Amino acid sequence: MTDTILVIWAIARKDLVLEIRNKDVVVAITGFALLVLAIFTFAVDLSQMNAKLIGPGVLWAAIAFAGVTGLNRAFASEIESSTLEALLIAPISRDLIYLGKSLGNFLFITTAQIIVIPTFAVLFNLIVFRWEMVAICMVTAIGFSAVGTLFAAMSVRIRAREVMLPLLFLPVVTPLLMAAVESTSYLVNGGTWGEMASWLQLAIAFDVLFIVISALIFQNILED
C-alpha cells in the first residue's frame, strides 16, 4: 500500500517539478479563467442581484473551459518527449499512472482556483470565503482531474486534440458543473450545508464513479 502511494506521489511530484520550471499548465488555466471573468465583468451589469444570479455560472464555466486548456498539456508534453513510454515500460500498473497524473492535475486545478476564486470574489463583489466553498472547489477539482486526465490520454494521439478534448470533456462533466454552480449559488445567497448537501452528494458520487471507471479503462487507451 505504501509502495503504491509512493509511486502515485512520484508521478505527481515529477509533474509538479516540471510545472514549477515551465509554468505551462497553471498559467494557462489561471490566465484563461481570469480573462473570462474580466470579460464578464465588463460585459454584464454587475449589480448585487445580477452578480449573485450569474456569478456562480460564470465562475465555473471559466474554470471548466480554462481547465481544458491546461489538461491538454497533461499528456501532450509526455508524448512530445516520448516520456510516456518510459512510464509505460515501468513495472507499475496503468491505473497508478492514471492516479499519479490525476493527482498532478488536481494540484494544478486547485492552484488555479486559489488565484481565480479570490479574483472572482473581488470582481463580482460576492462573499465566497467559507468552508463550504473549499468543499465545492475540492470535489469539483477532483472530478475535473479524474475525467480530464482520462480524456486527455484518449485524445493525445489525435491530431486535432485541442478540439477533441473539450468536445469529450465538457458534456461528461456537465453534472459536476451543475452541482458546482448550484452549490455556489446557495453559498453566495447565504445558504447552509443542508441546502447544498444534495448537490455536493451528486458531485461526490460523480467523482467516485469516474475515478473507478477511468482507472479501469485507462490501461486500454495508452498502447499502440
Place this chain on the structure above:
Amino acid sequence: MTQTNTIAIKAEAVVKNYGAKAALRSIDLEIPTGGVTILLGSNGAGKSTLLRVFAMLTRIDSGNLTIHGLEMMKEGPSIRANTGAALHAPMLYGDMSVRENLMFSASILRLPRKDTLIYETAEKVGIQDRLEDRVRSLSHGLQKKVSLARAIMHEPSLLLLDEPESGLDGRSVNQLDQIIAGYRSHNRTVVMTTHIIEHGLEIADHAVVLQHGNVILMSNDPITERSAIMNAYASVGAKL
C-alpha cells in the same frame, strides 16, 4: 557463445498492423536466455516494432508472446519488472537533471539505496560528472547514455536496445560493449537492433534478419554463419 536451453522470448505467429500497413507478419521466434541477440534488417523491416512489442509498448493484433515463460497479456507488470529498454527516443524529461530523471525512474521501480545506485549506474555508462546537468543541455550521445543508465539501473534480466551505438563516440561504444559483456557473463539476455552489422556480429550470440515484417534468417552461431547472415542482410536491401 552462450548456449542454454531456456527461452527468454518466445513469439508464435505474432502479427502487428498499423492500419492497412503490416509491421509484423506472423513472426515465429525463440530468443534463448543469456547472451546477445541482434535484430538486423533494412529500414521498415520491423526491428523497432518487434522491440516495442517485447517492451510491451505496442500491443500485438494476434499471436502469442511469452517472456521468461510469462504470458505477455496476463503478466505485464511482472515482465516489465525484469525488462529494461533504451529505445530510439531517449524518453527523458528535458527540464529535469540527469539525477532527477534517474531518481524518478528509481522511485517508480521502487529501488532501494537510490543515491548510491544512481551514482554507480552513472559511473558504468560514464555520466557521473553530468548528474546535475539538465537533460535538455546534453548532446544526443549523452542523452542516449542517460537512457541506457535508466534501462540498466534495476539490473533487468532482459535488456532491449534500439540502435544503442547511434550518437556514441568510440570510447562510449567500448563502455556499451563492456555493459553488454557484463550482461552476458551474468546469463542475462540482451536484444538489440543495429545498423552497424560488423559491430553487431562481433558481440552477438544470435542473429535474426527481418524483411517486411518476416523473419528470413535466424542464426544461433553468427560467427560460423557470418557469410549467410551478410548475404541475407544484403538481400533485404540493407546497406553493408
